[in-house]
Amino acid sequence: MAHDPLRWGVLGTGKIGRNAMIPAMLAADNARLVAVASRDLARAEAALAPVADRAPGARALAGYAALLADPEVEAVYITLPNSQHVEWSTRAAQAGKHVLCEKPLALTADDARRVVDACRTSNVLLLEGFMYRFHPQTAWTLEQVAAGRIGPVVTVRGSFAFDIRGRPHDIRLQGALGGGSLLDVGSYPLTYCLAVFAESPRAVAARAQVPPGAEVEHAVAAALDFGAGRLGVIDCGFRGPRHQRVEIVGEDGRIVVEAPFTPGTTDTVVRVVRGDETLEKRFAGVDQYRLQLEHFGHAARSRSPLAIPPEDAVANAAAIEAIYRAAGYTWPPVAHARSDHP
Ligand SMILES: NC(=O)c1ccc[n+]([C@@H]2O[C@H](COP(=O)([O-])OP(=O)(O)OC[C@H]3O[C@@H](n4cnc5c(N)ncnc54)[C@H](OP(=O)(O)O)[C@@H]3O)[C@@H](O)[C@H]2O)c1
Numbered sequence: 562m563a564h565d566p567l568r569w570g571v572l573g574t575g576k577i578g579r580n581a582m583i584p585a586m587l588a589a590d591n592a593r594l595v596a597v598a599s600r601d602l603a604r605a606e607a608a609l610a611p612v613a614d615r616a617p618g619a620r621a622l623a624g625y626a627a628l629l630a631d632p633e634v635e636a637v638y639i640t641l642p643n644s645q646h647v648e649w650s651t652r653a654a655q656a657g658k659h660v661l662c663e664k665p666l667a668l669t670a671d672d673a674r675r676v677v678d679a680c681r682t683s684n685v686l687l688l689e690g691f692m693y694r695f696h697p698q699t700a701w702t703l704e705q706v707a708a709g710r711i712g713p714v715v716t717v718r719g720s721f722a723f724d725i726r727g728r729p730h731d732i733r734l735q736g737a738l739g740g741g742s743l744l745d746v747g748s749y750p751l752t753y754c755l756a757v758f759a760e761s762p763r764a765v766a767a768r769a770q771v772p773p774g775a776e777v778e779h780a781v782a783a784a785l786d787f788g789a790g791r792l793g794v795i796d797c798g799f800r801g802p803r804h805q806r807v808e809i810v811g812e813d814g815r816i817v818v819e820a821p822f823t824p825g826t827t828d829t830v831v832r833v834v835r836g837d838e839t840l841e842k843r844f845a846g847v848d849q850y851r852l853q854l855e856h857f858g859h860a861a862r863s864r865s866p867l868a869i870p871p872e873d874a875v876a877n878a879a880a881i882e883a884i885y886r887a888a889g890y891t892w893p894p895v896a897h898a899r900s901d902h903p
Pocket residue numbers: 573574575576577578598599600601604605640641642643663664665690691692732738744745
């Protein structure tokens with residue numbers, strides 16, 4: 562444990578917080594969990610109960626505002642529905658807290674820009690929680706591309722889908738909460754494309770599938786034109802068997818990542834195919850949520866910039882907007898009303 566761990570508060574008691582980020586906070590070398598807030602005190606208590614012995618002194622709080630008012634909290638992890646990310650990231654920044662917000666940071670580029678500006682004004686860190694960027698396999702793959710290992714990249718293909726049947730009340734299916742498969746799983750292959758090309762698409766063609774009676778789209782396919790013949794092709798959805806994959810095609814070879822986004826903590830392999838040769842690069846299993854937190858904590862303590870600049874969240878939101886517009890999908894699906902809970 563670092564001498565002076567970053568003191569974290571968690572806004573919301575959702576699945577990803579309870580199952581991944583709170584355990585990662587307890588495991589991280591430089592983090593300490595000091596508070597969890599819920600709209601309902603009992604839920605905050607229930608989220609803390611299983612880890613009480615490893616988070617001595619951590620407090621359960623009623624209402625998100627109470628956590629922002631807690632002087633011991635230095636950094637806030639926001640694990641709320643997508644529609645609430647902008648409001649609570651902004652309020653956290655205004656309270657002087659560093660912000661690690663779950664993806665996507667915002668539903669529109671304008672909103673993302675407002676959060677980035679609020680964090681800059683308050684001189685706090687801002688990270689959009691694309692945790693896969695902190696997995697060594699992602700860093701290595703992007704290094705191979707940058708080093709020209711497969712030649713100039715011509716196409717990036719990415720997919721992420723899972724079957725949401727059986728979860729009819731999921732936040733991902735609700736328009737008012739910023740649901741939709743592109744904002745949820747689709748944002749992963751999309752941001753992978755943007756990371757490879759290191760720029761925004763110049764034009765987009767897309768289709769979105771909205772099942773009868775559904776509030777949000779359940780599947781999206783998009784072709785992104787990065788100019789000079791460079792294309793991104795992504796698809797995502799809430800249907801079909803769980804599936805994720807990224808393939809980066811260059812003029813001289815290709816790189817295939819079979820579990821690019823949520824590989825769990827098992828070993829992974831990235832294949833580099835050049836002509837008849839295939840190199841298999843193996844990675845020992847890691848907790849990418851922990852690596853994300855440790856990077857954030859190090860940046861906060863050393864006052865150094867994060868590896869992923871906050872402006873990336875603006876570009877990500879702009880690309881999401883461009884895809885929805887190209888698909889003729891009504892966007893944004895919710896008025897950005899201030900939430901009615903404390
Ligand atoms: N990086 C990743 O690996 C990853 C994985 C999954 C999800 N995510 C992101 O994490 C966020 C949360 O996803 P999740 O799957 O953890 O969601 P979830 O289990 O549904 O939890 C959402 C939490 O938000 C709070 N909340 C506030 N207003 C709400 C409302 N009107 N309806 C429902 N919940 C409300 C609730 O906490 P209280 O009731 O306690 O206040 C709830 O527990 C999303 O932005 C999602 O995109 C990221």
